[in-house]
Amino acid sequence: MTSKPTEQIAAERDESGDEGSTEQALTPGRVLDHGRYRLLSQAGVDDRCNVQLWRAKDGVLGRDVALTVLVGDRSDSEAASNARRTLERAMHASTFNHIGVARVLDVVTQSSSDPTGVLGIVIAEWTHGTDLLDLVAEGPLPPGTAARLLQPLAAAVEAAHHAGLVLGADHPQRIRVTPDGEIRMAFPGPMAQATSSDDVRGLGSALYLLLTGRWALGPAPEGLPAAPTGPDGNLVAPRTLRPTVPLELSTVAVRALGNPDSTGTTGGVRTGAAVLRVLEQHATFETTSTAGQSGQPAESNAVWRREDPKPDQQKRKKLMISVGVLAVATLLVVGWIAASLIGMFTESNSNRGTGQVIGESGNHPGGQPPPAQPSANLIKIPVSSATQYSGNGSPDNPGRLRNIVDGDPATDWGTSRYNQQLGAGGISPGTGAVLTFQHAAVPQEVLINSLSAGTVVEVRTVDGTPSADGGTLLGSATLGNGDTPIKLNASSSMQQILVVIKQLIPKDGGYAAQINEITVNGTAG
Numbered sequence: 364m365t366s367k368p369t370e371q372i373a374a375e376r377d378e379s380g381d382e383g384s385t386e387q388a389l390t391p392g393r394v395l396d397h398g399r400y401r402l403l404s405q406a407g408v409d410d411r412c413n414v415q416l417w418r419a420k421d422g423v424l425g426r427d428v429a430l431t432v433l434v435g436d437r438s439d440s441e442a443a444s445n446a447r448r449t450l451e452r453a454m455h456a457s458t459f460n461h462i463g464v465a466r467v468l469d470v471v472t473q474s475s476s477d478p479t480g481v482l483g484i485v486i487a488e489w490t491h492g493t494d495l496l497d498l499v500a501e502g503p504l505p506p507g508t509a510a511r512l513l514q515p516l517a518a519a520v521e522a523a524h525h526a527g528l529v530l531g532a533d534h535p536q537r538i539r540v541t542p543d544g545e546i547r548m549a550f551p552g553p554m555a556q557a558t559s560s561d562d563v564r565g566l567g568s569a570l571y572l573l574l575t576g577r578w579a580l581g582p583a584p585e586g587l588p589a590a591p592t593g594p595d596g597n598l599v600a601p602r603t604l605r606p607t608v609p610l611e612l613s614t615v616a617v618r619a620l621g622n623p624d625s626t627g628t629t630g631g632v633r634t635g636a637a638v639l640r641v642l643e644q645h646a647t648f649e650t651t652s653t654a655g656q657s658g659q660p661a662e663s664n665a666v667w668r669r670e671d672p673k674p675d676q677q678k679r680k681k682l683m684i685s686v687g688v689l690a691v692a693t694l695l696v697v698g699w700i701a702a703s704l705i706g707m708f709t710e711s712n713s714n715r716g717t718g719q720v721i722g723e724s725g726n727h728p729g730g731q732p733p734p735a736q737p738s739a740n741l742i743k744i745p746v747s748s749a750t751q752y753s754g755n756g757s758p759d760n761p762g763r764l765r766n767i768v769d770g771d772p773a774t775d776w777g778t779s780r781y782n783q784q785l786g787a788g789g790i791s792p793g794t795g796a797v798l799t800f801q802h803a804a805v806p807q808e809v810l811i812n813s814l815s816a817g818t819v820v821e822v823r824t825v826d827g828t829p830s831a832d833g834g835t836l837l838g839s840a841t842l843g844n845g846d847t848p849i850k851l852n853a854s855s856s857m858q859q860i861l862v863v864i865k866q867l868i869p870k871d872g873g874y875a876a877q878i879n880e881i882t883v884n885g886t887a888g
Contacts, residue, residue, distance in 0.1 A: 389415055389432065395484060396471050399423055400430060406494065407536025411581065412449070412554045413442070416536055418489060427489040429465055431537075431552035433482040437473065446473075446482035448555035453485040456528050456551055458828060460751050462761040463519025464530060464548040465490050490549040492541040495569070496587055499576045506608050507647030509573035514642050514765075515545040516569065518748035520562045521635030522799060525859060526828065529553045533565030533580055535572060535587065543762050566638045567619025574601040574608050579620055598622040615641040636747050636801065643747075741808060741884040745801040749881075752861060754831045755791035764796055767881045772812045777877040778867065784874050785867055793831030795820075795863035798883065803856040806885040809849045811842060811862075811878060818842040818876040819866035822849055825859040834861065853885070 393402045400419040406429070407416040417430040433449060435442035450470050457467040465487040473482050498504070504512070516532060523530050531553025532538065539549040546569070553561075568580035571590060577583075579590035579598055591599045598620060602613035619632040632638060746768045751758040759778040766774035776796075783790045800806075809822050819841050824834035837851040837860065862881060867874035 389417070389434070389481075394422075395419075395430070395432070395481065400428065400484070400486070402430070403427070406550070407534075407584070409534050409537065411534070412445070414552070416550045421486075428468065429487045429489050429550050431485040431487070431550045433484070433552075434480045435482050436480070437482065443482060445555040449552050450483045450485065452529065452531075452555075452557075453552045456523070456530070458756075459523060459526060459528055460753055460756065460758055460761075461515075461519040461522055462545065462547065462751060462758070462764060463515035463517075464523070465551060466756075466758075467551050485550075485552040487549070487551050490539045490541060490547055492539050495535045495538045495540065495546070495572070496584065498540055499572060503576040503605065504573050505647070506574060506612055507645055509570065510612060510642040510644075511646035512540060512544060512546045513566070513570055513573065514639065514646060515547055517566055517635050517639040517642055518750065518799075519548060519635075520566055521639060521748060522750040522797065524559045524562070524635060525799065525825075529557050529559055530562050531557050531565075533557070533561045533568065534584075535569070535578060536584060538569060541762075545762070560633065563619050563633060563635060563638065564621060566635060567616050567621075567632070570612065570616040570638070570642075571598075571601055571620065574612065574616065575604050577604075579616075609645055611641050612645050636799070639747055640801065741886065744804045744806060744883040744885050746798050746881075746883060747801045748799045750797040750799065752793075752795050752797050752829045752831075752863060753791065754785075754793045759794050767796060767878050768798065770880070772880045775814075775877050775879040778864065778875050780871055780873040780875045781867060782873050785865060791831075793821075793863040793865050795831075795861065796881075797825055797829050797859055797861050798881065799859050800857075800883070802887070803858050804885050804887055805856050806837070806851050806853050806860055806883050808851060808884040809838065809860075809862065810882040810884065811840075811847050811849065812845065812880040812882075813842045813847065813876070813878050814844055815868050815870075815876040815878070816842060816844045817866075817868040818864060820849070821863050821865050822851055823861045823863065824853075824857060825861050829861045831861075831863050831865065839865075851885075856887075 389402065389405075391402050391404060394400060395402070399422050401422060403418045403420055405415065405417055408414070409416065413433065413435045415432045415434060417432060419428050419430045420426075421428050431453075433446045435446065437443060450472060453467055454470045456464075457470070460466060467485060467487050469486040471484040471486065503509075516538065520530060520532060530548050530551065532548045537548060537550040538546060540546050564580055568578060571577065571579040572587075575590065577588045577590040583589040591604075593599050598617055600613045600617050602608045602610060615632055615638055619638055621631045749764050749768045751761045751764055753759060757779075760776060763774075763776045766776045778794055781790060785791055785793055806822075811820060819839065821831075821839040822837045823830075824837060826834045837853050838849045840847055840849040860883070864876050864878075867876045870876075
């Protein structure tokens with residue numbers, strides 16, 4: 364038996380005078396799961412699988428949540444089976460933490476207390492921001508902005524597939540953009556038949572949407588134009604619709620969707636990592652983000668630019684003045700140091716008749732050694748993504764995690780401030796990041812740049828689900844100020860490693876740590 368559309372079910376029940384139809388039941392103000400979740404507003408509908416997407420209020424914890432509500436005829440065995448499969452997949456994903464995916468908080472199966480027609484509910488944290496359809500309501504985005512926004516979702520898809528999970532990131536109303544300007548999977552709960560290939564096609568279609576304002580994967584939601592096709596039946600490339608779109612972005616969008624590119628090549632893009640590499644090459648990071656006066660994210664925040672940033676002449680003038688002042692100050696300091704050195708050598712020569720030889724030890728600024736360089740015969744292993752790991756399931760500043768692999772030691776990621784040391788009282792066994800390499804390699808050394816001297820860090824293999832005490836311990840170290848190399852005892856190639864903080868340092872009346880940059884060196888796999 365095939366499942367019936369929600370509208371048909373509602374119509375049949377309305378004709379029979381049944382007051383408990385899903386069409387009537389799922390309205391703002393209704394409550395689900397024994398009165399715990401009160402529906403606030405509908406965020407979308409996924410007609411492919413009879414799913415309604417709602418923003419709701421958790422009456423127990425007093426917070427907004429995202430509800431993926433599975434509806435259908437309870438007497439329909441196929442619909443019930445598909446709902447069970449979706450709920451099982453969502454439950455498996457509840458341990459998956461990534462900035463590109465809203466965390467699954469709970470999964471509820473159907474109960475007699477829920478309105479007729481509700482087969483199950485996936486409850487996830489609410490994603491503040493805006494709907495993906497609203498994002499392109501006024502037209503497509505600049506290519507660089509589109510690439511930047513989509514990076515977290517592409518990284519999440521790749522990390523989920525490594526963990527054996529499918530996200531179901533193939534519907535525009537399941538995806539939202541945060542006030543920080545990052546696209547994430549906001550309504551988890553993949554269809555029963557969804558595969559990892561569907562996730563990659565979803566990435567291609569999301570990129571196509573941002574570049575063109577048109578949806579290219581299956582029937583377009585109401586009000587959203589469908590992507591055009593050419594005389595040969597193939598999808599028209601974004602670059603054809605918008606010549607300003609870079610060729611690589613246009614190509615990865617259509618090939619992720621499984622369509623031939625502009626050269627006629629039909630080989631598809633099959634992994635999130637392949638999409639992510641192209642996004643990283645074309646992303647631009649000129650963005651502004653404003654929060655409400657209360658400090659909470661505002662739903663209407665401007666989190667992306669539709670135009671290329673214009674130079675601010677006033678700021679440019681101030682910058683030039685500052686640079687000039689700094690240059691003069693630098694010359695004065697250099698002159699003073701030179702005079703001091705000349706005086707020191709002159710005094711030494713007059714006292715002993717010989718010049719002073721200054722060795723390598725103890726003459727580095729701040730008493731710190733120079734930055735450590737990769738050992739001989741080692742190469743830098745490219746890292747495609749950094750995925751949040753938290754032993755207690757609550758991510759630490761996930762919006763800044765990418766700073767540890769951006770190649771800029773001036774940016775950083777810091778943990779939350781803990782009231783207790785890690786591991787104490789079961790608060791959390793550790794926090795850190797899973798680093799995914801672009802290609803399998805043999806890591807031999809991890810170089811950590813940090814200003815949190817005394818922090819204890821371990822590097823472990825990732826065997827299945829990341830764990831602070833799982834996998835194989837490859838190396839550990841107590842960090843100093845600046846670069847700290849950690850030698851790894853790895854003999855085989857791998858795609859991921861877990862860099863986990865096991866001990867924090869005292870800070871602001873609690874415990875915390877900061878990491879500026881992580882570099883992995885090794886050999887090709």
